[in-house]
Amino acid sequence: MAQRTRSQQADRIRHLLETEGDAIHAQTSASNARRGDVYDVTDDLEALRTDARAIKEDAIDDLPELIETVREAVEANGGTVYVADDAADANAYVADVVEQNGSTDAADEPSVVKSKSMTTEEIDLNDALEADGIDVTETDLGEWVLQVADDTPSHIVGPAMHLSRAEIADLFNERFDPDEPFETAEELTRFARDHLGEIITDADVGITGANFVVADSGTITLVTNEGNARKCAVTPDTHVAIAGVEKLIPTLSDLEPFVDLIAKSATGQPISQYVTMLTPPTDSPTLEFDSPDEPITAGGGGGAAGPIGDPDREFHLVLLDNGRMDMREDDQLRETLYCIRCGACSNSCANFQSVGGHGFGGETYSGGIATGWEAGVHGQDSAAEFNDLCTGCTNCVDACPVKIDIPWINTVVRDRVNRSDEPEAYDFLVDGLTPDAESGGLDPGKRFFGNIGTVAKAASATAPVSNWLADAGPVRAALERTLGIDRRRDLPTFRRESLVDWFEKRGGFAASSRRAAQADSRDDGADVDREVVCYPDVYTNYVDTERGKAAVRALEALGVPVRVPDLPESGRAALSQGMIATADRQASRVYAALAEDLDAGRDVVVIEPSDLAAMHREYERLLPESSYERLREGSYEICEYVYGLLENGADPSALSTGDGAEPVAYHSHCQQRTLDLEAQTVAVLERCGYAPVTSDAECCGMAGSFGYKREYYELSMDVGERLAGQLEGADTVVASGTSCGDQLETLLERDVPHPIELLAPGRYRA
Amino acid sequence: MTVDTVGRFERALEGLDVELERVSAADATERIETIVEEPAVGAPLPFEGVSLPDDVTTGPTTAELEAARTGVTPVGFAIAEYGTVAIESTADGAEPISLYPDRHVAVVAESDVVPDLSAGFTRLADGFDAGRESVVFATGRSATADMGDLVHGVHGPGTVRVIVLEDR
Ligand code: SF4
Numbered sequence: 001m002a003q004r005t006r007s008q009q010a011d012r013i014r015h016l017l018e019t020e021g022d023a024i025h026a027q028t029s030a031s032n033a034r035r036g037d038v039y040d041v042t043d044d045l046e047a048l049r050t051d052a053r054a055i056k057e058d059a060i061d062d063l064p065e066l067i068e069t070v071r072e073a074v075e076a077n078g079g080t081v082y083v084a085d086d087a088a089d090a091n092a093y094v095a096d097v098v099e100q101n102g103s104t105d106a107a108d109e110p111s112v113v114k115s116k117s118m119t120t121e122e123i124d125l126n127d128a129l130e131a132d133g134i135d136v137t138e139t140d141l142g143e144w145v146l147q148v149a150d151d152t153p154s155h156i157v158g159p160a161m162h163l164s165r166a167e168i169a170d171l172f173n174e175r176f177d178p179d180e181p182f183e184t185a186e187e188l189t190r191f192a193r194d195h196l197g198e199i200i201t202d203a204d205v206g207i208t209g210a211n212f213v214v215a216d217s218g219t220i221t222l223v224t225n226e227g228n229a230r231k232c233a234v235t236p237d238t239h240v241a242i243a244g245v246e247k248l249i250p251t252l253s254d255l256e257p258f259v260d261l262i263a264k265s266a267t268g269q270p271i272s273q274y275v276t277m278l279t280p281p282t283d284s285p286t287l288e289f290d291s292p293d294e295p296i297t298a299g300g301g302g303g304a305a306g307p308i309g310d311p312d313r314e315f316h317l318v319l320l321d322n323g324r325m326d327m328r329e330d331d332q333l334r335e336t337l338y339c340i341r342c343g344a345c346s347n348s349c350a351n352f353q354s355v356g357g358h359g360f361g362g363e364t365y366s367g368g369i370a371t372g373w374e375a376g377v378h379g380q381d382s383a384a385e386f387n388d389l390c391t392g393c394t395n396c397v398d399a400c401p402v403k404i405d406i407p408w409i410n411t412v413v414r415d416r417v418n419r420s421d422e423p424e425a426y427d428f429l430v431d432g433l434t435p436d437a438e439s440g441g442l443d444p445g446k447r448f449f450g451n452i453g454t455v456a457k458a459a460s461a462t463a464p465v466s467n468w469l470a471d472a473g474p475v476r477a478a479l480e481r482t483l484g485i486d487r488r489r490d491l492p493t494f495r496r497e498s499l500v501d502w503f504e505k506r507g508g509f510a511a512s513s514r515r516a517a518q519a520d521s522r523d524d525g526a527d528v529d530r531e532v533v534c535y536p537d538v539y540t541n542y543v544d545t546e547r548g549k550a551a552v553r554a555l556e557a558l559g560v561p562v563r564v565p566d567l568p569e570s571g572r573a574a575l576s577q578g579m580i581a582t583a584d585r586q587a588s589r590v591y592a593a594l595a596e597d598l599d600a601g602r603d604v605v606v607i608e609p610s611d612l613a614a615m616h617r618e619y620e621r622l623l624p625e626s627s628y629e630r631l632r633e634g635s636y637e638i639c640e641y642v643y644g645l646l647e648n649g650a651d652p653s654a655l656s657t658g659d660g661a662e663p664v665a666y667h668s669h670c671q672q673r674t675l676d677l678e679a680q681t682v683a684v685l686e687r688c689g690y691a692p693v694t695s696d697a698e699c700c701g702m703a704g705s706f707g708y709k710r711e712y713y714e715l716s717m718d719v720g721e722r723l724a725g726q727l728e729g730a731d732t733v734v735a736s737g738t739s740c741g742d743q744l745e746t747l748l749e750r751d752v753p754h755p756i757e758l759l760a761p762g763r764y765r766a
Numbered sequence: 767m768t769v770d771t772v773g774r775f776e777r778a779l780e781g782l783d784v785e786l787e788r789v790s791a792a793d794a795t796e797r798i799e800t801i802v803e804e805p806a807v808g809a810p811l812p813f814e815g816v817s818l819p820d821d822v823t824t825g826p827t828t829a830e831l832e833a834a835r836t837g838v839t840p841v842g843f844a845i846a847e848y849g850t851v852a853i854e855s856t857a858d859g860a861e862p863i864s865l866y867p868d869r870h871v872a873v874v875a876e877s878d879v880v881p882d883l884s885a886g887f888t889r890l891a892d893g894f895d896a897g898r899e900s901v902v903f904a905t906g907r908s909a910t911a912d913m914g915d916l917v918h919g920v921h922g923p924g925t926v927r928v929i930v931l932e933d934r
Contacts, residue, residue, distance in 0.1 A: 139921065141912035165913060165915060185915035185916075189919075193920055193921065219900075225908070226909070227865060227922025228920075230861070230902060234855070235862075252891055255887075256884065259903070270847075270848050271903070273904065273908060282899075282900040284855040284861045292827060292829035293829060294827055294828065297825040297857060297859055
């Protein structure tokens with residue numbers, strides 16, 4: 001596998017940040033913000049998303065029957081359906097159709113006009129047709145710019161969004177040498193309109209994709225803003241539509257939620273300018289631009305047409321398999337086929353916003369869902385190259401109109417890539433340190449981060465020596481070389497005394513019960529008869545023990561006794577590295593360790609949002625359903641839990657309260673937001689007399705191990721700076737995630753505690 | 767109800783920079799005449815008592831289609847919620863006439879303005895049952911941001927005007 005080395009990858013990302021970052025960020029973040037706004041004002045959004053997903057699930061289930069249905073429908077209309085096994089098969093068929101419909105004059109090259117279609121990019125149709133002497137012109141302006149520039153798409157929806165207006169103007173001035181150089185977008189667009197308009201009216205064949213294909217009527221749906229798809233489909237006599245087989249939906253009524261959703265998710269428009277539902281061959285007259293004096297309605301005389309459409313029209317529907325039928329059989333990749341290619345997952349992704357599809361892409365598809373597509377249609381190697389850019393933050397989960405669990409697909413592919421790697425020289429070394437459930441051959445960096453709990457335990461046991469050692473130059477060099485940990489990054493400082501040890505030393509559960517009872521007797525309001533098991537995640541237990549202690553004190557002050565048992569790792573770290581077998585084993589251990597507490601009606605309180613997200617999201621895939629449900633229902637994020645206590649009458653004055661005006665800048669956490677748990681922390685801060693302001697930047701750019709990696713250091717900083725810029729004005733900055741806090745501490749050069757540290761009695765002092 | 771629906775349609779179109787005019791059938795021809803920029807082409811209007819102005823060419827040649835500045839077409843129905851007009855692919859060329867010229871004048875009967883997308887889909891399904899299976903939902907003006915800024919009128923019309931026939 002032609003994998004880039006770490007420093008090549010770092011160079012490439014740095015280059016993309018410099019050259020394409022600004023243009024990409026401007027466009028993707030604007031689209032993402034518009035999507036957020038239009039989602040917010042769509043009353044039935046959840047119902048639409050649920051419907052859309054259900055329709056896709058059923059359609060993919062029934063795919064073989066739908067292919068037969070659409071074949072019958074299209075043939076009854078007088079068109080042809082061709083199911084192509086792979087790229088070569090599809091390309092050969094299309095070339096054949098074009099040659100048969102080309103001009104009879106042998107000197108003329110047959111000509112094709114195309115409307116944007118990722119499916120034809122996937123099969124490299126343009127190259128194949130051009131190799132056959134066929135002239136191909138893209139008519140979507142973005143796609144055409146790329147054709148002129150001989151560049152590749154950087155986004156599913158806005159293929160040329162990495163190019164600025166000035167760059168396009170330079171390109172056009174050089175290529176077309178106009179009398180007056182082009183400057184404005186208007187001038188460029190007008191030129192493109194005229195230039196492409198002529199090519200369209202002369203073309204022999206129009207090729208489009210299809211956003212959806214209604215099987216029982218043979219209706220092709222094309223969604224565009226420019227109108228070029230309409231022109232390509234109706235102007236030449238022959239229309240070829242190429243679509244992945246997954247685009248089939250059963251009936252016209254199934255189209256409705258998609259028409260409602262696709263523009264909202266893609267660009268944040270309520271609906272696209274043109275939703276073309278075409279059941280070819282249509283009644284529309286053919287347009288013979290080379291006989292300019294013929295009425296377009298010749299013969300028809302403007303009267304009503306028969307049911308078969310204009311007899312001069314020819315239509316071919318090419319349905320592409322190219323790995324899709326295998327994806328359908330694959331329990332993990334199947335969901336990818338529900339994708340409607342709206343690009344919302346890319347727009348919502350903080351890393352994508354910085355480097356765009358050229359950093360975050362495979363051979364054809366780019367962004368969040370590209371891992372699934374590339375693994376399915378081009379194979380794992382194509383997915384492996386960029387799969388690592390997914391930090392698992394889950395921003396895309398709320399963006400996807402068909403509710404695809406994109407981070408899970410990334411985790412699965414990462415796991416498969418891990419297993420297919422060549423064994424590495426350092427295996428024995430890291431294997432010895434970190435036993436896990438993975439087979440050999442795993443990248444040592446992944447193995448290291450995937451087993452961070454074991455590492456942390458050893459480091460804590462040997463602290464402070466381990467900290468000094470880890471900071472020493474030669475050790476940092478070795479860490480960078482073997483594990484890819486960037487030496488510019490501060491490493492966590494391990495505590496000699498873990499949270500669990502601290503808790504035991506101060507008297508364990510018995511002492512905690514006494515303190516809670518005392519608090520209860522002081523406070524006459526609440527009567528919350530609960531007990532909490534505080535989950536000591538790796539960072540809280542060994543590194544950031546202060547937030548653990550604060551959580552314990554806050555709960556006790558509100559009258560709730562706490563236990564802090566030594567519990568297994570959640571599996572979050574392993575999941576981030578795509579080590580599913582390890583995560584699976586850890587999930588079972590966590591459940592086993594907590595089962596008795598859950599049975600006893602105790603509440604599990606989790607401080608690190610990413611660990612809670614493992615329990616609430618990924619465990620669904622790793623535990624039996626009833627175990628998953630039980631744990632999910634019995635576990636809470638710390639501030640969510642405090643919120644619940646206050647709602648049930650606990651007195652906020654038991655905590656460290658503010659004067660009502662003190663501004664606190666709060667950064668939630670990507671996964672915490674996906675779990676809809678940002679609002680509770682904000683509410684608690686308000687109830688306790690603070691004036692919280694929140695960040696809306698997508699991510700801190702850290703996401704656990706991601707930001708430590710040498711190849712991603714600059715990217716991590718680029719993303720982090722956007723967040724830091726939003727927060728720096730406030731006196732106090734708090735963050736829920738450890739990695740968010742670390743990142744902000746580095747960027748803002750001050751302490752960034754967890755909100756619970758601000759709230760715990762004896763209040764945090766910066 | 768219908769009045770509210772047309773009001774909603776008008777507001778949606780306002781957001782898309784598309785002007786809506788309400789006229790009676792008796793005044794329609796005259797109003798259309800003032801709105802079109804010549805040369806103009808059109809597809810015959812199927813509303814009783816409403817005809818295209820004389821200088822709007824029906825059954826145009828391809829040269830006339832290319833040269834036209836305005837295309838006038840009827841639309842099957844409109845969706846108030848989004849400001850959408852449904853253009854049917856008919857043998858008299860409504861689809862290319864609504865697409866090629868820079869200005870599209872869409873004529874719709876008030877009774878054919880439906881409130882929302884769901885109602886639009888009901889109308890669409892009725893049309894499919896009657897054999898009208900090729901329809902474009904056109905909302906606002908052709909647009910692109912691919913050249914670095916939002917520009918209208920790229921492959922389709924850059925100006926759209928909607929005429930609602932009030933007594934239909
Ligand atoms: S995965 Fe979802 S969000 Fe991403 S492109 Fe596909 S449909 Fe859109």
